[in-house]
Structures are given as C-alpha cells and as structure tokens.
Amino acid sequence: DGGITQSPKYLFRKEGQNVTLSCEQNLNHDAMYWYRQDPGQGLRLIYYSQIVNDFQKGDIAEGYSVSREKKESFPLTVTSAQKNPTAFYLCASTPGQRGTEAFFGQGTRLTVV
Amino acid sequence: EDQVTQSPEALRLQEGESSSLNCSYTVSGLRGLFWYRQDPGKGPEFLFTLYSAGEEKEKERLKATLTKKESFLHITAPKPEDSATYLCAVQAGNGQNFVFGPGTRLSVLP
Numbered sequence: 001d002g003g004i005t006q007s008p009k010y011l012f013r014k015e016g017q018n019v020t021l022s023c024e025q026n027l028n029h030d031a032m033y034w035y036r037q038d039p040g041q042g043l044r045l046i047y048y049s050q051i052v053n054d055f056q057k058g059d060i061a062e063g064y065s066v067s068r069e070k071k072e073s074f075p076l077t078v079t080s081a082q083k084n085p086t087a088f089y090l091c092a093s094t095p096g097q098r099g100t101e102a103f104f105g106q107g108t109r110l111t112v113v
Numbered sequence: 114e115d116q117v118t119q120s121p122e123a124l125r126l127q128e129g130e131s132s133s134l135n136c137s138y139t140v141s142g143l144r145g146l147f148w149y150r151q152d153p154g155k156g157p158e159f160l161f162t163l164y165s166a167g168e169e170k171e172k173e174r175l176k177a178t179l180t181k182k183e184s185f186l187h188i189t190a191p192k193p194e195d196s197a198t199y200l201c202a203v204q205a206g207n208g209q210n211f212v213f214g215p216g217t218r219l220s221v222l223p
Contacts, residue, residue, distance in 0.1 A: 006156075031209060042117065042200070042213035043157075050209055058210065090156055098204060099145040099164060102211055104156035 002027045006091050006105035012113050013078065013085060021076045021108045023091035029103075030096035032074040036060060037088040037107075046089075049074055050096060078110065086112050115140045115205050117214035125220045126191055134186040134199055134217045142206025146184050148177050149200040151216070157200055160186075191221045 004025045013019045025032065031050045035043040045058030049068040063082025068074055074093075078085045088109050092102040120135045138146065145164055149157035161170040163179040170177045174195065176187040186199055198216040205212070 004156075033210065035213075040122075040215060042215045043202075043211075044213075045210050048210050088154075092156075096209075098206075098209065099162070101145070101147050101159045101162050102202075103159065104149075106156045107154070109154070 004091055004093055004103055004105035006089075006108050008108060009106070011108055011110045013110060014113060016080045018077055018079050019110065021078070021089055021091075021110070023074045023076065023105060025072050025074075025091075025093045025103075025105075027093060027095075027103065028071070029093035030071070031094045032068070033092040033094075033102065034058075034064075034066065034074070034076045035090045035092065037090060043090060046076065085110055115203060115208075115212045117201055117203055117212050119199075119201055119214035119217050121217060122215070123218040123220070125222065126188075128192055128221055128223050129190045131187070131189045131191070133188070134219070136184040136186070136201030136214055137182060138184070138201075138203050138214075139182075140203045140205045140212070144204040144206055144208075146179055147202045147204070147211065148184070148186055149202065151198045151200055153198075160199075188219070191219075193221045193223050195219065196221045 007022045033048040034046040047066045049055035065077045091105045148160040151157045161177040201214040202211045
C-alpha cells in the first residue's frame with residue numbers, strides 16, 4: 001500500500017537533546033512537508049522540499065533542521081535550540097503540481113521530559 | 114499575507130441535525146482550497162479539493178462549496194462517527210505550501 005510512514009509514534013526528549021523524526025513515502029511524490037500542530041492552532045509549516053537536495057524554511061523553522069538526500073525520505077531534527085518542542089508533528093507529501101492535495105502521515109507526538 | 118479562519122471553533126450536534134462549517138480565506142491567487150478530517154492523535158485525512166467559485170463536491174453526508182471569500186462544509190444528517198476536527202487549507206498561486214485554518218471540532222451526539 002502506498003502512503004507516508006512516520007516514526008516513532010511517540011518520542012520523549014530530555015532538555016538539551018537533539019532528536020530526529022523519520023518520514024518516508026512510497027508515493028513517488030516530489031514535494032514533502034513538515035508541519036507542527038499545537039492545541040487550538042492550525043498546522044504551521046516548519047520546512048518543505050520540492051526536490052531532492054533542496055529545501056526551504058517555513059514560518060517556524062528556528063530550532064529545526066531537515067535533509068532531503070533521497071526522494072522518499074525527509075527526516076526532521078528537533079535541536080536543543082527549539083525552546084518549546086512539545087507538539088504533534090506531521091509529515092506530508094504531494095506530487096508537486098500546484099493545486100493538488102497533500103497526503104499526511106499519522107504523526108509523531110514529541111514530549112519534553 | 115495568506116490567511117484562513119474557521120468557525121465555529123467547536124460544534125455539538127444531535128445525530129441527524131444538519132449544519133454547516135465555515136472557512137473564510139484571504140489569498141493572492143487561489144490554486145486550491147482543501148478540506149480535511151482529523152481524528153484525535155491521527156494525521157489529517159483528505160476530503161475535498163475546490164478550485165473556483167461556484168464549485169461543489171459531495172461525499173456521503175458531506176458537501177463542500179466555494180465562493181470567492183469562503184467555503185462551507187455542509188453536514189447532512191450527521192452520525193456519531195462524523196465526530197472529528199475538520200480542517201480547511203488553501204494553496205496560493207505563487208506558493209507551494211499550504212496555509213491551514215485552526216479547525217472546527219465537531220461532536221455528534223447519539
């Protein structure tokens with residue numbers, strides 16, 4: 001079955017640690033996205049990538065980093081510079097043509113302990 | 114700046130009680146308006162894409178409509194399994210990313 005796989009489903013981070021969230025898609029989509037979701041707020045864009053080895057910052061990129069070495073993979077690293085990382089993180093992909101819907105993974109809930 | 118607002122924030126309906134959710138948007142050159150359903154702890158599930166004013170799409174008890182400034186998601190005779198958060202998003206003409214509204218949390222009581 002084609003889709004987007006995020007792992008892990010739950011992640012706990014200690015203060016000062018970097019953690020990496022995995023996102024893999026087998027839809028052969030060109031564009032991939034990372035969003036952050038907080039209670040009562042809409043999804044906010046962290047980073048997006050339209051093609052391998054290229055990515056752009058979204059509205060809230062500070063404290064996060066990404067890489068796009070393979071078309072099917074777009075991992076997100078939450079660094080110690082991100083002061084309030086506790087949130088629900090969603091990865092999405094689209095074929096790349098404007099006006100086509102995004103497909104989402106099932107999310108990773110990150111909690112700082 | 115592209116913006117999306119949704120109302121109401123939360124809505125409680127009795128089973129069978131029809132209603133509508135609103136999505137208002139300001140965007141420079143709409144490429145598409147998207148509706149998603151999100152269950153607690155899950156990723157959003159795609160429902161509809163609308164491209165131009167006057168367009169309508171239907172799926173089971175849901176019907177989405179679009180004007181130049183807003184979109185409505187009409188729910189006819191809802192069932193408890195329709196309970197979820199409904200998200201609206203837009204994609205602007207020059208951009209690749211999506212701008213999401215905060216969502217409407219719908220509860221349908223048996």
